[in-house]
Amino acid sequence: MGKIVDRLLLLLYSLIVFVASIIVLCTASGWIPKAQAELTLSHFYVDKNYAYPGICISLIVLLISIRFLFISLRRSRAQSPSIDQRTDFGDIRISMETVENLSLKAAGRSKGVKDLRARVKVNQSGLEITIRTVVDGETSIPELTEEMQSAVKSYIEEITGIPVANVTVFVANIVQSAPTFKSRVE
Numbered sequence: 001m002g003k004i005v006d007r008l009l010l011l012l013y014s015l016i017v018f019v020a021s022i023i024v025l026c027t028a029s030g031w032i033p034k035a036q037a038e039l040t041l042s043h044f045y046v047d048k049n050y051a052y053p054g055i056c057i058s059l060i061v062l063l064i065s066i067r068f069l070f071i072s073l074r075r076s077r078a079q080s081p082s083i084d085q086r087t088d089f090g091d092i093r094i095s096m097e098t099v100e101n102l103s104l105k106a107a108g109r110s111k112g113v114k115d116l117r118a119r120v121k122v123n124q125s126g127l128e129i130t131i132r133t134v135v136d137g138e139t140s141i142p143e144l145t146e147e148m149q150s151a152v153k154s155y156i157e158e159i160t161g162i163p164v165a166n167v168t169v170f171v172a173n174i175v176q177s178a179p180t181f182k183s184r185v186e
Contacts, residue, residue, distance in 0.1 A: 106155035137174035
């Protein structure tokens with residue numbers, strides 16, 4: 001919800017800055033006569049029908065500017081994505097990179113896999129881990145992937161204490177082995 005409000009504020013802010021830029025551009029380039037600009041400006045001093053909307057718009061732009069300043073300062077302190085857990089002794093933060101590396105370590109224990117990559121997402125039911133690999137082509141792929149899924153799930157749950165919702169293994173390719181030729185001695 002907060003992101004939607006911030007996007008709407010950004011849209012409103014952009015429109016106000018756009019209109020103000022056009023007015024300044026037209027005034028500076030002489031497209032708006034000096035007498036007309038002075039007359040309009042004098043209305044802000046004399047006529048409350050001009051002053052009150054001007055004050056309201058200025059306050060809105062000021063508040064939106066303060067909001068954007070606050071957001072930019074708050075996000076600059078942001079740390080890398082992590083999984084937060086609360087225990088009796090305090091808070092625990094485990095970075096997503098740590099979980100990815102643990103997943104690679106567990107998946108790498110399976111024989112016949114090469115070039116592993118991992119991606120971790122967090123949802124309400126636990127972690128969703130995706131492992132991308134290249135296999136040697138000499139081991140049964142269903143058995144290999146099932147073994148890898150089981151190993152990753154149990155290892156992550158044991159080490160981090162975070163439940164794993166599912167482990168998806170994507171076999172991208174098989175390792176192409178170079179043909180071997182026997183040399184012939186005569």
